[in-house]
Amino acid sequence: MTSRRQWLRQLSLTLSAFAQPKSALFVPSSKEKPEAQGDNHKATLALSNYEPRSALHAQETHIEAASFPVIDVHTHITVSAKSKNGVGLGAERTYLGQPDELLPLMDRKNIRAMVNLTGGYDDGLAQVIAKFDKAFPGRFYSFTEPCYERFLEPKYPQIQADGIEYAHRTGAKGLKILKTLGLYLRENITSGKLVKIDDPRFDPMWDACGQLNMPVAIHVSDPIAFFTPIDRFNERYEELNNHPDWSFYDHDFPSNAELLQARNRMFARHPRTQFIVLHVGNFAENLDNVSESLDRFSNMTVDIAARIGELGRQPRRSRRFFDRHQDRILFGTDATPHGDEFPQQVFNDKLYEIYYRFLETEDEYFDYAPAKVPPQGRWRIYGLGLPHSILEKVYNQNAARVLGIEI
Numbered sequence: 001m002t003s004r005r006q007w008l009r010q011l012s013l014t015l016s017a018f019a020q021p022k023s024a025l026f027v028p029s030s031k032e033k034p035e036a037q038g039d040n041h042k043a044t045l046a047l048s049n050y051e052p053r054s055a056l057h058a059q060e061t062h063i064e065a066a067s068f069p070v071i072d073v074h075t076h077i078t079v080s081a082k083s084k085n086g087v088g089l090g091a092e093r094t095y096l097g098q099p100d101e102l103l104p105l106m107d108r109k110n111i112r113a114m115v116n117l118t119g120g121y122d123d124g125l126a127q128v129i130a131k132f133d134k135a136f137p138g139r140f141y142s143f144t145e146p147c148y149e150r151f152l153e154p155k156y157p158q159i160q161a162d163g164i165e166y167a168h169r170t171g172a173k174g175l176k177i178l179k180t181l182g183l184y185l186r187e188n189i190t191s192g193k194l195v196k197i198d199d200p201r202f203d204p205m206w207d208a209c210g211q212l213n214m215p216v217a218i219h220v221s222d223p224i225a226f227f228t229p230i231d232r233f234n235e236r237y238e239e240l241n242n243h244p245d246w247s248f249y250d251h252d253f254p255s256n257a258e259l260l261q262a263r264n265r266m267f268a269r270h271p272r273t274q275f276i277v278l279h280v281g282n283f284a285e286n287l288d289n290v291s292e293s294l295d296r297f298s299n300m301t302v303d304i305a306a307r308i309g310e311l312g313r314q315p316r317r318s319r320r321f322f323d324r325h326q327d328r329i330l331f332g333t334d335a336t337p338h339g340d341e342f343p344q345q346v347f348n349d350k351l352y353e354i355y356y357r358f359l360e361t362e363d364e365y366f367d368y369a370p371a372k373v374p375p376q377g378r379w380r381i382y383g384l385g386l387p388h389s390i391l392e393k394v395y396n397q398n399a400a401r402v403l404g405i406e407i
């Protein structure tokens, strides 16, 4: 007859073979190894504990500062203080960084200017511009954003166009569209049917930007993996598992193709408006598609923010992309001061060193983000080794032209 103690021990071994704690690490030297491993006699390691170290003897080039002064066209120094269901509400801003904190790092990394895309509107925008753009001329540029909370007012299209004019008078350099448009903004602002990117109510806004020479930095859609199930086939499984709210799979969300089609219809209707399509045209997994769009729309440029992970895992295709579109690619990072939760865009020295290494060297198989585990997918990247003529365009000349500023 089995004693209670033996029975409990047997039960715990049986259970441990089936239900392992999420972060369990089974050490092979454990005395209980054969039972704990179950029938297949293979050790089990939780994916979250897996941190392989490369044995490859590869060149490691340290690029302390960029070869040419940099304009980072995609940063978030301020953000909306309030939001609901993905829609920013109100003019009030939260300041994620202060000039005296940002400027020393900018000088160390040869960053001439940072473009703060999420500058907001009305008083909030005016305060941001006073504190950054006007206090440090040539070092900071702010973009405005639409005021979605007035979306239900009958005269919204004109109100929004007037808002662009106000922002221009106040000193804003361009307009930023977050993925709010297409994926969060709804008919009743935070509820109801999703509003499409080519909704005619925004036509006066796009036209105002064209007339005032204010480029529109637009984020449409997201990585393809965000539109597929969060399962073992998803190449960004860990990223989505950490941020399940980033998934646009199912519910009433449009597909990536539908979002891009709506974007393209809108671009075609506003040929005089310049669009900086962020994150490599939001389709870095398909550079043929981005290349076709660039050929089709002469009013389109792209930035590379938060997508060197995608570009760097296809270095030969990316290099051809940079050769062909060298006048239409802008340097951007998505840098966010204290954004430690998102290592691929945290504003720090390391982040910029990785971008410079990717663009300037032919180093192989290195991390695309300053993190223990690659945060956007388990792969590493390869440098492009761009020539100086292309580097200078990407680092500053293209952005200076699009923003209408001197470098």
Ligand SMILES: [Zn+2]
Pocket (backbone or CB within 6 Å): 074, 076, 334
């Ligand atoms: Zn961004």
